[in-house]
Amino acid sequence: MMxxxxxLAGNPNTGKSTLFNALTGLSQxxxxxxxxxxxxxxxxxxxxxxxxxIIDLPGTYSLYSNSTDEEVARNYIILEQPDVTVVVLDATSxxxxxxxxxxxxxxxxxxxxxxxxxDEAMRLGVRIDVAKLQERLGVPVATISARKKIxxxxxxxxxxxxxxxxLIPEPAPIVYSREIEEKIKMLEPHVVRLLGNRFPPxxxxxxxxxxxxxxxxxxxxxxxxxxxxxxEVMQLGNASCH
Amino acid sequence: xxxxxxxxxxxTGTKLRLTKLEVTGVLRRRLLDLGFVPGNVVEVLQKSxxxxxxxxxxxxxxxxxxxxxxxxxxxxxxxx
Amino acid sequence: xGTPLATEKPDSxxxxxxxxxxLANGESxxxxxxxxxxxxTHSICHEAVKYEDKKRLxxxxxxxxxxxxxIWGFPIMLAILGVVxxxxxxxxxxxxxxxxxxxxxxxxxxxxxFQAVHAPDWLYGVLVLGxxxxxxxxxxxxxxxMAIFFPIFALLENFGYLPRVAxxxxxxxKSSGGHxxxxxxxxxxxxxxxxxxxxxxxxxxxRERMIAILTNNFVPCNGRWPTLILLASLFMAAGVASQYxxxxxxxxxxxxxxxxxxxxxxxxxxxxxxxxxGVPTHYTLELPPFRKPQILKTVLLASKDKSLSVLxxxxxxxxxxxxxTWILGNITVGDASILAHMASFFDPFAHALGLDGYIIxxxxxxxxxxxxxLPILLMGxxxxxxxxxxESTANIKNIFLAHGWxxxxxxxxxxxxxxxxxxxxxxxxxxxxxxxxxxxxxxAAIPLCIAIAVTYATTQIAYAFGWx
Numbered sequence: 001m002m003x004x005x006x007x008l009a010g011n012p013n014t015g016k017s018t019l020f021n022a023l024t025g026l027s028q029x030x031x032x033x034x035x036x037x038x039x040x041x042x043x044x045x046x047x048x049x050x051x052x053x054i055i056d057l058p059g060t061y062s063l064y065s066n067s068t069d070e071e072v073a074r075n076y077i078i079l080e081q082p083d084v085t086v087v088v089l090d091a092t093s094x095x096x097x098x099x100x101x102x103x104x105x106x107x108x109x110x111x112x113x114x115x116x117x118x119d120e121a122m123r124l125g126v127r128i129d130v131a132k133l134q135e136r137l138g139v140p141v142a143t144i145s146a147r148k149k150i151x152x153x154x155x156x157x158x159x160x161x162x163x164x165x166x167l168i169p170e171p172a173p174i175v176y177s178r179e180i181e182e183k184i185k186m187l188e189p190h191v192v193r194l195l196g197n198r199f200p201p202x203x204x205x206x207x208x209x210x211x212x213x214x215x216x217x218x219x220x221x222x223x224x225x226x227x228x229x230x231x232e233v234m235q236l237g238n239a240s241c242h
Numbered sequence: 243x244x245x246x247x248x249x250x251x252x253x254t255g256t257k258l259r260l261t262k263l264e265v266t267g268v269l270r271r272r273l274l275d276l277g278f279v280p281g282n283v284v285e286v287l288q289k290s291x292x293x294x295x296x297x298x299x300x301x302x303x304x305x306x307x308x309x310x311x312x313x314x315x316x317x318x319x320x321x322x
Numbered sequence: 323x324g325t326p327l328a329t330e331k332p333d334s335x336x337x338x339x340x341x342x343x344x345l346a347n348g349e350s351x352x353x354x355x356x357x358x359x360x361x362x363t364h365s366i367c368h369e370a371v372k373y374e375d376k377k378r379l380x381x382x383x384x385x386x387x388x389x390x391x392x393i394w395g396f397p398i399m400l401a402i403l404g405v406v407x408x409x410x411x412x413x414x415x416x417x418x419x420x421x422x423x424x425x426x427x428x429x430x431x432x433x434x435x436f437q438a439v440h441a442p443d444w445l446y447g448v449l450v451l452g453x454x455x456x457x458x459x460x461x462x463x464x465x466x467x468m469a470i471f472f473p474i475f476a477l478l479e480n481f482g483y484l485p486r487v488a489x490x491x492x493x494x495x496k497s498s499g500g501h502x503x504x505x506x507x508x509x510x511x512x513x514x515x516x517x518x519x520x521x522x523x524x525x526x527x528x529r530e531r532m533i534a535i536l537t538n539n540f541v542p543c544n545g546r547w548p549t550l551i552l553l554a555s556l557f558m559a560a561g562v563a564s565q566y567x568x569x570x571x572x573x574x575x576x577x578x579x580x581x582x583x584x585x586x587x588x589x590x591x592x593x594x595x596x597x598x599x600g601v602p603t604h605y606t607l608e609l610p611p612f613r614k615p616q617i618l619k620t621v622l623l624a625s626k627d628k629s630l631s632v633l634x635x636x637x638x639x640x641x642x643x644x645x646x647t648w649i650l651g652n653i654t655v656g657d658a659s660i661l662a663h664m665a666s667f668f669d670p671f672a673h674a675l676g677l678d679g680y681i682i683x684x685x686x687x688x689x690x691x692x693x694x695x696l697p698i699l700l701m702g703x704x705x706x707x708x709x710x711x712x713e714s715t716a717n718i719k720n721i722f723l724a725h726g727w728x729x730x731x732x733x734x735x736x737x738x739x740x741x742x743x744x745x746x747x748x749x750x751x752x753x754x755x756x757x758x759x760x761x762x763x764x765x766a767a768i769p770l771c772i773a774i775a776v777t778y779a780t781t782q783i784a785y786a787f788g789w790x
Contacts, residue, residue: 031480
């Protein structure tokens with residue numbers, strides 16, 4: 001059976017590595033500060049007979065390639081096209097965290113949102129209406145506490161459904177100002193003509209408007225030649241030495 | 243509504259609505275990503291013991307900026 | 323919009339990009355994109371997230387007002403550091419001596435076994451007196467303090483205290499030309515300088531990252547803590563009443579950390595004015611909400627990880643080093659062992675630094691891992707070539723005293739350990755990260771020069787004032 005790939009994306013310090021450790025049994029360094037995970041870690045696990053390979057992407061505030069981290073995370077999602085991208089969100093600061101989730105949802109529809117630290121949110125009296133979120137966003141949403149291992153099964157259930165194609169999320173697009181939307185419309189057909197549908201045309205059009213030159217060079221590299229690039233930043237297991 | 247002041251000059255404990263970022267390049271994009279978006283509300287939380295940087299609350303997160311950065315962000319004071 | 327664009331038909335990505343740029347027409351498009359996304363998330367959250375009690379949410383920020391307050395910020399930082407050291411020293415004594423006697427018992431059995439099969443002396447020497455003792459020494463002296471220090475540190479880290487340290491100290495780093503996040507990478511150095519070198523990736527500006535890499539070594543790593551702890555407790559706290567020894571040892575260690583920080587700032591400042599000139603780049607630091615760590619899990623995980631890595635290092639590095647040192651100490655050329663010849667070669671230079679030739683030898687042979695510097699030194703001191711039985715730290719002190727040690731020797735060894743070149747693993751990591759032989763060499767040469775200069779100055783001052 002084919003191994004499915006899961007990418008973990010999210011803001012720094014939302015507990016991606018904790019979730020990664022909980023799933024794989026590895027021990028990536030964890031701690032409460034932004035920027036701990038400096039390498040992409042890969043691990044494996046099995047759930048309900050399906051084998052998964054899971055990649056812990058560096059935590060980023062956005063995916064606009066302002067920095068190497070963001071470029072690495074962005075390129076992984078767009079070039080490697082994992083079977084599922086799980087966006088890990090901090091339940092206590094959803095507003096900023098959703099910012100990244102919406103960006104991911106522009107890049108791929110195979111998204112599961114994973115609201116972590118739900119125990120902290122409860123403690124602080126933050127109530128999250130999951131059904132409402134799913135309805136507004138058009139993608140499955142799971143709430144978990146990675147460190148207390150609460151809700152992991154529910155998350156994997158949703159991941160499995162998306163990975164197998166049983167569930168095809170339809171992310172609600174962000175509607176931009178009329179002016180931007182018009183420009184996107186003008187560019188989109190050309191994007192499709194030049195690149196086909198390998199990359200989401202609307203997203204490419206937006207990136208072009210935003211002046212993302214890194215993306216151009218990435219797309220120009222022969223067929224995206226992603227494997228080598230991803231391998232270079234890949235590090236198995238724990239990054240620390242002793 | 244008062245006229246915009248620099249975030250740097252805002253007093254601890256005040257809330258402000260961001261009006262404009264006089265920054266370009268990567269820093270501008272970083273600030274935007276963190277929620278320093280015109281229209282958003284920012285609260286001045288606390289200065290570091292050594293006087294700089296200052297912690298701000300934006301979108302329920304706490305972000306510290308040095309005066310070099312907060313001096314380039316403009317906002318208008320909100321009535322408490 | 324201009325109509326010509328509507329009919330345009332770009333035939334390459336570059337042409338398409340050019341077209342997009344003409345459409346974008348200026349810089350503000352990013353603002354609009356991000357602004358629109360935030361408007362979307364704001365409206366979603368408005369519908370889907372309810373705050374039962376804003377007050378409760380704000381409570382978590384109240385603690386920040388204390389730990390970063392102008393009055394309490396720094397005292398709390400120092401107090402935490404002191405308490406961590408105190409706990410480490412006070413807690414490690416008993417398990418250390420228990421481990422040492424445990425290994426002693428095993429050694430007796432090994433000895434009996436070797437005698438029973440009439441094993442040759444050299445084999446017994448290499449395997450038991452060299453390899454076994456070297457390894458068990460490292461384990462019994464290193465393991466307990468590390469198994470206490472790192473769980474406490476991990477608790478602080480998981481609680482969210484480190485970013486507050488960075489917040490409090492930022493101004494110091496800014497004026498030294500470094501990056502505010504250097505405080506975070508320094509904190510990582512307490513655990514392992516090599517891991518800390520990797521963590522400097524959070525500093526995006528290459529210039530400031532290089533400063534963080536070149537100065538990370540001035541934070542003592544887990545290979546150097548035991549040396550510092552042992553020497554501080556043996557020599558620095560010697561004169562005080564017994565109930566205060568732990569306290570004084572903790573204070574001396576704090577002093578060492580503070581010296582490390584001062585040197586870090588000074589070297590950062592000099593580098594940013596010379597080889598790594600430039601303006602500080604922009605800085606944003608997130609202070610995440612404090613989170614109650616899962617105490618038991620964090621403690622178990624941290625002590626397990628650290629214990630395993632210490633054991634690992636002990637077996638990989640200390641064991642062969644024990645063998646080599648034993649061989650060097652037991653092959654005689656002329657009237658003395660090779661080790662003694664080498665030591666006497668370094669003696670004149672070492673004395674100027676308030677050290678001796680054996681200490682310099684130990685630091686040289688200890689390049690692969692700082693953990694083995696002290697064991698090698700002790701092996702060197704014993705003419706038999708084998709390390710002493712270490713059931714009591716008083717024994718160790720007697721060995722040092724027999725070789726002419728004073729408090730100044732101990733202080734200099736601590737300073738040298740704190741300031742000298744990083745271990746082999748760290749240097750290799752620096753090379754991998756910088757891909758530059760020049761910077762890797764500098765990252766060893768700068769600390770070495772500083773270590774020599776500081777110990778030389780300390781010694782000459784102490785002599786000049788007649789303190790020794």
